[in-house]
Amino acid sequence: MKALKLHELTAHEIRDMLRKREISAIEVIEDTYCRIDSVEDSINSFITLTREKAYEDAKKVEKTIKEGQEPPDLAGIPMAVKDNICTEGIRTTCASGMLADFVPPYSAEVYERLVNDSCITIGKTNMDEFAMGDLGNPCDGSAAAVASGEVCFSLGSDMGGSIRQFAALCGVVGMKPTYGLVSRYGLITSAPSLDQIGPITRDVHDCALVMNCIAGHDSKDSASVRIQAEDYRSALISDVKGFRIGIPKEYFGEGTDNGIKKLILEQIKVLEDLGAHGEEMSLPHSEYAMQAYHIIASAEASSNLARYDGVRYGFRAGQYDNLEDLYVKTRSRGFGAGVKRSIMLGAYVLSSDRYDFYYKKALQIRTLIREDFNRAFEKYDVIITPVTPGVGLDSWKKIEDTISVYMTDVYTAPVNIAGIAAMSVPCGVKDGLPVSMQIIGRPFDEKRILQAAFACEQNSRIGGYQHEI
Amino acid sequence: MKYETVIGLEVHVELLTDTKMFCGCKNEFGGDANTRCCPVCLGFPGALPTLNENAVEFAVKAGLATNCRIAEYSEMARKNYFYPDLPKAFQISQHNLPLCSNGYVDIEVGGITNRIGISRIHIEEDAGKLIHADEADDYSLVDYNRAGVPLIEIVSEPDIHTPEEGRQYMEKLRKILEYLEVSDCRMQEGSLRCDANISLRSPGESKLGAKVEIKNMNSMKALEKALAYEEARQAEVLDKDGKLIQETRRWDEMSGTTISMRGKEHAQDYRYFPEPDLVPIAIDAKRIRNIKSGIPELPYEREKRFIREFGLPAYDSIVLTSSKAIADFYEKCLIEYDNPKAVSNWVMGDFLRIMNDRGLSIKDIIFPPSYLIKLLRLIDSSAISGTAAKQIFEAMFESGKKPEVLVKELGLEQISDEADILELVRKVIKDNPKSVKDYKEGNNKAMDFIIGQAMKASKGRGNPKVISETIKSILDNM
Numbered sequence: 042m043k044a045l046k047l048h049e050l051t052a053h054e055i056r057d058m059l060r061k062r063e064i065s066a067i068e069v070i071e072d073t074y075c076r077i078d079s080v081e082d083s084i085n086s087f088i089t090l091t092r093e094k095a096y097e098d099a100k101k102v103e104k105t106i107k108e109g110q111e112p113p114d115l116a117g118i119p120m121a122v123k124d125n126i127c128t129e130g131i132r133t134t135c136a137s138g139m140l141a142d143f144v145p146p147y148s149a150e151v152y153e154r155l156v157n158d159s160c161i162t163i164g165k166t167n168m169d170e171f172a173m174g175d176l177g178n179p180c181d182g183s184a185a186a187v188a189s190g191e192v193c194f195s196l197g198s199d200m201g202g203s204i205r206q207f208a209a210l211c212g213v214v215g216m217k218p219t220y221g222l223v224s225r226y227g228l229i230t231s232a233p234s235l236d237q238i239g240p241i242t243r244d245v246h247d248c249a250l251v252m253n254c255i256a257g258h259d260s261k262d263s264a265s266v267r268i269q270a271e272d273y274r275s276a277l278i279s280d281v282k283g284f285r286i287g288i289p290k291e292y293f294g295e296g297t298d299n300g301i302k303k304l305i306l307e308q309i310k311v312l313e314d315l316g317a318h319g320e321e322m323s324l325p326h327s328e329y330a331m332q333a334y335h336i337i338a339s340a341e342a343s344s345n346l347a348r349y350d351g352v353r354y355g356f357r358a359g360q361y362d363n364l365e366d367l368y369v370k371t372r373s374r375g376f377g378a379g380v381k382r383s384i385m386l387g388a389y390v391l392s393s394d395r396y397d398f399y400y401k402k403a404l405q406i407r408t409l410i411r412e413d414f415n416r417a418f419e420k421y422d423v424i425i426t427p428v429t430p431g432v433g434l435d436s437w438k439k440i441e442d443t444i445s446v447y448m449t450d451v452y453t454a455p456v457n458i459a460g461i462a463a464m465s466v467p468c469g470v471k472d473g474l475p476v477s478m479q480i481i482g483r484p485f486d487e488k489r490i491l492q493a494a495f496a497c498e499q500n501s502r503i504g505g506y507q508h509e510i
Numbered sequence: 511m512k513y514e515t516v517i518g519l520e521v522h523v524e525l526l527t528d529t530k531m532f533c534g535c536k537n538e539f540g541g542d543a544n545t546r547c548c549p550v551c552l553g554f555p556g557a558l559p560t561l562n563e564n565a566v567e568f569a570v571k572a573g574l575a576t577n578c579r580i581a582e583y584s585e586m587a588r589k590n591y592f593y594p595d596l597p598k599a600f601q602i603s604q605h606n607l608p609l610c611s612n613g614y615v616d617i618e619v620g621g622i623t624n625r626i627g628i629s630r631i632h633i634e635e636d637a638g639k640l641i642h643a644d645e646a647d648d649y650s651l652v653d654y655n656r657a658g659v660p661l662i663e664i665v666s667e668p669d670i671h672t673p674e675e676g677r678q679y680m681e682k683l684r685k686i687l688e689y690l691e692v693s694d695c696r697m698q699e700g701s702l703r704c705d706a707n708i709s710l711r712s713p714g715e716s717k718l719g720a721k722v723e724i725k726n727m728n729s730m731k732a733l734e735k736a737l738a739y740e741e742a743r744q745a746e747v748l749d750k751d752g753k754l755i756q757e758t759r760r761w762d763e764m765s766g767t768t769i770s771m772r773g774k775e776h777a778q779d780y781r782y783f784p785e786p787d788l789v790p791i792a793i794d795a796k797r798i799r800n801i802k803s804g805i806p807e808l809p810y811e812r813e814k815r816f817i818r819e820f821g822l823p824a825y826d827s828i829v830l831t832s833s834k835a836i837a838d839f840y841e842k843c844l845i846e847y848d849n850p851k852a853v854s855n856w857v858m859g860d861f862l863r864i865m866n867d868r869g870l871s872i873k874d875i876i877f878p879p880s881y882l883i884k885l886l887r888l889i890d891s892s893a894i895s896g897t898a899a900k901q902i903f904e905a906m907f908e909s910g911k912k913p914e915v916l917v918k919e920l921g922l923e924q925i926s927d928e929a930d931i932l933e934l935v936r937k938v939i940k941d942n943p944k945s946v947k948d949y950k951e952g953n954n955k956a957m958d959f960i961i962g963q964a965m966k967a968s969k970g971r972g973n974p975k976v977i978s979e980t981i982k983s984i985l986d987n988m
Contacts, residue, residue: 145555227557264787340783344590353552391782
């Protein structure tokens, strides 16, 4: 059985084996933890592992299968959940001292949906504190866990590009769905207008399966949109005939590594060979996206993280003289430096005499960027860009100052600002490191994005998921 | 007049929705501490607010009833500040784009009508309540049952110029909101609260003087007293060439004074910005029409109609329409009885007096309006005397029994039988020879005394008309 190397398989492959009774749900979990035990020390993807619960849940799935019932697609599939997504009864820390012992009494809507489909929770994954992009030590266990074979897929969150960038870095598939398509209820975020939960998977097929489970209206999220449920599996056809592809020149400029450009353009050529039409176009306001993004994100963080005051839950400083002292000590000690920097920046841009100059202007830029995309999508079905300007962790390692680390989000953040959907799909290898491209689509047109991604994956010269670590 | 007083009021009203503003928790006063809360109203990580559409509707009702413009597009905003009773460390309120704006209400003071502008009405959530332990203990507790209760804030223009106008404006708002049934408007319980901004300036001066905000006025009377005190205090400072500072002061009911809480330098920057967790509120003309059609007759209209339709004096009409419940009770009485003034006398008189004495509200009245009418009919038919009727009425508040039952139980049937009365009167005349003599010598008042003695002898049950006629005829024939 071990020869099967379950950890190299995709969710849909494991699903088929489970249904054919070639393996048992318990064996899947055993194999999963066996893999974790052998690689976790070097990967460090997890903050919390939920071994006991996973075995219990797997037994239930096994029982269902033995009773001859056809389980849902993701039944028995091992998944990891980013530690900013609330899981009832399971510690949810946001990798912050502030919530180090926080066990939520409720679950995020997406998590509940996956659990209802009998998906097995393997653990909660590591992240930057409050997903705010820690300088010098970027971290995302959700993508690493999938790439290293620790789990089959994971749920990540994408505020300015986390899902897409880390999926690219690790050579796996990641999707940031349209704002409002996937419920945000239970996502502990610092920037609620930008953040979105999405899947990180080993291939495009799995991405469609997870989207099928988590997309759809939730009355607990006021931004959640009521739209007809889609079966994203219908996008899994290798057909892009007539697709009009926009290639924004601002995203292929001097800042982007030439090797990356070349690989992406080659991939577009593959799509063109299949009947798509690529065309250079412009998204003129994207160059202001980074400034707008950081103003909006830090403004929202200064307000959204204010609730961590030591009064009701989470960390509270041990000794304090009065109320103000309680606030100051709790928040000074509970938060890390990056979070505090962001809160200060946010409080500044929202202060009454700076608001018009920074925050209001950022909202205006937001509108312009949205309009750029709206205009573009009148003409193009998808837009293809790089995910990051460089490959691997180099793009972070070279960074010495705060300003340039912000620039790593330059190609992904406009999508969050506009609230539209995008996916990161592997398209090659450069210097032994995976390179991905970003496929951006119309709001709620995840299907077409998946279709383009599937065509790339099927016809790419590099093939799909690379599991070596 | 040496100074012109300029007052603006900010009125907070708790709305009577079933649930809280952004979650499904029950919206009720009281209850054991922290039993009406959930992850949303406690501001737990990852919990999201969803807007209570009923609260929006109630606020629009209030806006329409105060002649406001209703915004087709408005948005919620965050007001950021730290306090333990505020779970998220921001209050979800409205800032640049409130739901209602540019309205007014008319008030009447000394026969003159004044129009008080309403600059805006916006919706927001209430905070929890701090419970301070004994001074010996070094902690405080927080009850979050009230956190997230829907509020509207009604902000007036600085169009109020006397403490009395301030109170009239507040009374007017209370009446309107109570008629709309959007709030129970109980100042004691805090479902209606008011902060005042007051400043003085020389007549003719266009610039406003240093503004003082007064808080903690828990009744209409307290509002008027606090404004009067502050007006006098500021005038005194100005008279002595002193300088007024912009500050916040607290009304202290015990001492009848205002006490400084904090100066302008402690004014906070709330860093308002649009609430990213809630989509903007869009209200189309059709929805506004629907809400409008649900607005009942308002107090002012009803007051005029009572005068017109029932021929009531203005005073009666104002008293009867001061509360929707009283006016409803009054009108139900008139369904079966067409002497509006007689009913008005009873409702305005004994009815309100007994309610006041016993601290009752209309919900506590256990008999239907038709019982009052039965009582009036008993008087009309001379079955009981007016005095007996008052006794029966009191008893109705206690037992809720029909007046005819109470008449028998209390033995209060009126004696109108001429033979019985003749016997009674003869005895009184016999026992009061001096008064008879006085009357005979031309002192008419002596007759009244004899009638009084006869009524007393009948224990109040004698028909006064029959008694007085009988006495007169006997005396005149003596």
